[in-house]
Amino acid sequence: MTTVKTGESGIAGRILVVGGYGAVGEVVTATLAGWFPGRVLPGGRDGARARRGGGVRVDVTDADGFGQVLDGLGDVAVVVLCVEPPDSGIARTCLERGIHVVDIGATPRLLDAVAALHDTAVNAGATAVLSVGVAPGLTNLLARRAHEAVGGAARLDLTVLLGSGERHGADAVRWTVEHLADPVTARPRRTPLPGHGTRTAHPFPFSDQHTLPGTLGVPQVTTRLCLDSRPLTATLFALRRTGLLRAARRPRVQRLLTGAFRGVHLGGDAFAIRADATRDDRHAARALTGRGQSRVTGLVAAYVTRDLLTGGPPPGVHHIEQLPALADLPDTLAAEHGITLHSLDGDPDGAADR
Ligand SMILES: NC(=O)c1ccc[n+]([C@@H]2O[C@H](COP(=O)([O-])OP(=O)(O)OC[C@H]3O[C@@H](n4cnc5c(N)ncnc54)[C@H](OP(=O)(O)O)[C@@H]3O)[C@@H](O)[C@H]2O)c1
Incomplete structure (x- = not known):
């Protein structure tokens, strides 16, 4: 697997994969760890399990607590959401801090709520990519x-x-x-x-x-x-x-x-x-x-995250089909997976x- 060299042209900082030891999240964590060694943190409510993978305890039902974890870590560049939060509070917490978001959620109400944070994201110079998965x-x-x-x-x-x-x-x-x-x-x-x-x-x-x-x-x-x-x-x-x-x-x-x-x-x-x-x-x-499909969903999320970290989409909230750089993703998955x-x-x- 290719290791992506960052610090040269890409965005530095760590990647927090929330739900990072779940069916989808474990694929995201493993794939990104291959590309960005030492920079991937799995997160979930089971602190011991998260820490075994070098990660942290987080709960998406507690946006304030989530913000404190981000502030404590200090260098998170992107949060990959591999579990559905109850509302847009987690996305807002990330975007306000200039932290990028990749969201694999599939509930229209929640995606609309995150899309409404477009101006917040632009003002903070952060990007959220929605409609990520199969x-x-x-x-x-x-x-x-x-x-x-x-x-x-x-x-x-x-x-x-x-x-x-x-x-x-x-x-x-x-x-x-x-x-x-x-x-x-x-x-x-x-x-x-x-x-x-x-x-x-x-x-x-x-x-x-x-x-x-x-x-x-x-x-x-x-x-x-x-x-x-x-x-x-x-x-x-x-x-x-x-x-x-x-x-x-x-x-x-x-x-x-x-x-x-x-x-x-x-x-x-x-x-x-x-x-x-x-x-x-x-x-x-x-x-x-x-x-x-869990594996392929995880791969899609990993490729989208890699695109974000290597200088892809502009600030704001975008659905995957709005980003020209990701239009060839099906061909990449066909060639490599x-x-x-x-x-x-x-x-x-x-x-x-x-
Ligand atoms: N876009 C797509 O095509 C697509 C495809 C498949 C799945 N999905 C979506 O992806 C999500 C995950 O699916 P999955 O199959 O990976 O489920 P899963 O195996 O149950 O994984 C969920 C993960 O999230 C963690 N988690 C659960 N509640 C949490 C909370 N409140 N705070 C933080 N972490 C929490 C779980 O660990 P703990 O219980 O220890 O916290 C677990 O690691 C689902 O929402 C599903 O709808 C989307």
Whole structure:
């Protein structure tokens, strides 16, 4: 692995990876430690575990305490958020101090709250990059490619297939369970996914569909989810239709369901994402397939952080698809980390609802 030499052209200072020993965070920590030796600190609520990795105890539900940790460390250049805080307090705490932020969160309300800190970031000379990961993240980048291929899409349909055999982290499963209770506003759609056949995917509130109308100017964007296991997908979304999963809003039910879902390992660890853009009779689709969505999410966060530290994006709050330097990230991951890219232009099977 290449060690990035800093102090010559890059930004000096340490990197605090919050959630740095979780499913996504451990990949971020390990990848960045390879590039920036001696500069990466994993953080989490388990102080002993964090310190074993050379890190610190932090809690994202306590923004004041988080600020004190940053002040005590004194030389943190960037905070990578690999766990979802309850509000924008942690991002504000970082940006006000001129500390950059990389956020892998996927909740529209929270991303909007951080985006509202744009002027705070500009004034402090700090940058926050949002929509970092697989979905949101790579879905946003593929959406941009498909959108450009049709000369500006009137509509984008994003499809995410997740491996139900992968050991997803507790916080990622909690997020999915919580959003099973959200109201459904679009119809399911059958979409061919390379290597997985044609799948029925169901509307799901990933933040990319919320962000892309603003960043790309596409009026209609819908993201849908399926699992690699067809029976599990059918069961899950049949249950959602009954309304029973609305109980997942209650913390106790949410904890029970999160535990139950984490115990299910019916499929494998392959994942796929696809972006279909349509405008009049034009259609373009871009897809990406790989293994281990937590691993790939962590890699995306590590590459974004490296770009930040080596003088990439301007101050302010940006979504990943707004940063030209990150447009080639899918190609980099394909060349270096075994994911596969697919261009499916003119594939009519993906173009229409059925
Ligand atoms: N953008 C994407 O494509 C994408 C993909 C996957 C996941 N995600 C998001 O990434 C997040 C992490 O997922 P994951 O699978 O890595 O979950 P995970 O394995 O549960 O990791 C969460 C980590 O955060 C720490 N943590 C939990 N609560 C904390 C708090 N209050 N303060 C500080 N640290 C805390 C945990 O350690 P302690 O419990 O010891 O504190 C753990 O290290 C989730 O929010 C998920 O939605 C995004």
